[in-house]
Amino acid sequence: MRKITLSKNTRLLLNGSETLSAMKDALTRAKYFINLEYFSFHDDETGRTIAGILSQRARDGVKVRMITDAAGSWRLGKDFIRTLRDSGIEFRTFTPFTFHRDHRKIITVDGITGFLGGFNIGDVYLRHWRDTHLMIQGEAVRELDGIFAGMWEKAGGHYAVSKTSRELSDDGVPVRIIASGTGKDYRTIADEYIRIISASRKRVCITTPYFAPDKNFRKALFSAAERGVDVRIIIPSSSNHPLVSWASQSYIDGLIAGGVRMFVYRERFIHAKTMIADDHVASVGTANLDALSFGINYEVQAFVYSTRLVGELEKVFSDDLKNCTEENVSERRKRPAIARLKELAGRLLSPTL
Numbered sequence: 001m002r003k004i005t006l007s008k009n010t011r012l013l014l015n016g017s018e019t020l021s022a023m024k025d026a027l028t029r030a031k032y033f034i035n036l037e038y039f040s041f042h043d044d045e046t047g048r049t050i051a052g053i054l055s056q057r058a059r060d061g062v063k064v065r066m067i068t069d070a071a072g073s074w075r076l077g078k079d080f081i082r083t084l085r086d087s088g089i090e091f092r093t094f095t096p097f098t099f100h101r102d103h104r105k106i107i108t109v110d111g112i113t114g115f116l117g118g119f120n121i122g123d124v125y126l127r128h129w130r131d132t133h134l135m136i137q138g139e140a141v142r143e144l145d146g147i148f149a150g151m152w153e154k155a156g157g158h159y160a161v162s163k164t165s166r167e168l169s170d171d172g173v174p175v176r177i178i179a180s181g182t183g184k185d186y187r188t189i190a191d192e193y194i195r196i197i198s199a200s201r202k203r204v205c206i207t208t209p210y211f212a213p214d215k216n217f218r219k220a221l222f223s224a225a226e227r228g229v230d231v232r233i234i235i236p237s238s239s240n241h242p243l244v245s246w247a248s249q250s251y252i253d254g255l256i257a258g259g260v261r262m263f264v265y266r267e268r269f270i271h272a273k274t275m276i277a278d279d280h281v282a283s284v285g286t287a288n289l290d291a292l293s294f295g296i297n298y299e300v301q302a303f304v305y306s307t308r309l310v311g312e313l314e315k316v317f318s319d320d321l322k323n324c325t326e327e328n329v330s331e332r333r334k335r336p337a338i339a340r341l342k343e344l345a346g347r348l349l350s351p352t353l
Contacts, residue, residue: 008172016126039072042122055087225259
């Protein structure tokens with residue numbers, strides 16, 4: 001488990017324009033280095049905007065390293081990548097001969113400003129999905145740099161420590177940045193989720209786009225609800241991965257029976273991966289609540305111990321609930337047989353989703 005560090009500033013980013021603006025501002029101000037690690041990076045208006053800034057900073061002498069996942073960013077063409085490299089960007093693709101994917105979304109600038117969360121780089125993500133990202137500043141960013149360095153070497157690079165800004169502060173809110181993946185990082189994010197849920201006393205509010213929780217995770221939710229914790233979970237009404245959506249639906253009846261309140265977001269696709277527990281822990285990151293994120297993909301999640309951030313994320317959750325329908329057993333009994341068959345198929349395949 002990674003140590004608790006400090007962030008002198010944490011900022012929730014809740015829509016595409018706000019997220020893109022914050023990223024552009026930080027990248028433009030870079031003096032020494034930029035690290036960017038993304039699951040999905042598109043060659044479209046949004047992607048070209050970020051690529052243009054990265055290229056300009058590289059030409060100005062800033063060290064720019066960039067990793068994309070081969071599957072998530074398969075649309076990037078050779079010409080796009082060649083343009084990046086010609087500008088001086090060190091570009092690598094994570095292409096393992098396994099099922100493991102680099103599902104992280106990380107940007108760090110000069111070791112003092114960092115971003116992580118659900119937003120990928122592309123028009124569809126920033127314009128049409130409901131997502132949540134987090135900007136952090138201070139000592140905690142060095143943890144993100146360390147995570148990036150590990151992936152850089154997995155992608156075949158050699159990570160030499162770059163000159164960094166000295167603008168670090170010895171104050172701020174406690175933050176634990178947790179990376180999951182293979183080896184010693186196997187299930188680290190899932191285990192932290194379960195630990196926090198198991199310690200909760202008043203409430204747990206979770207938003208996730210892909211929901212296929214394993215037995216241990218469901219047990220933690222049931223135990224919390226049994227001891228009187230108000231457990232609420234928001235999932236999307238539909239998904240860009242239908243099998244995952246069917247799997248998610250298959251868990252609803254059992255969770256409701258166990259005292260968990262389930263809400264379906266109706267407005268657009270909700271892609272946020274967040275949690276608040278009681279009044280002191282808020283989490284934002286890249287991990288979904290499914291087998292891929294828990295034990296196969298490379299993920300990163302921030303757990304922030306801040307009553308202010310909890311309050312802000314609570315308001316976001318409350319606003320999202322206004323666009324939700326709460327599931328109930330009586331209504332679910334009316335769903336057609338074909339829907340039940342789809343759920344069964346999704347449930348059977350959920351260990352691989």
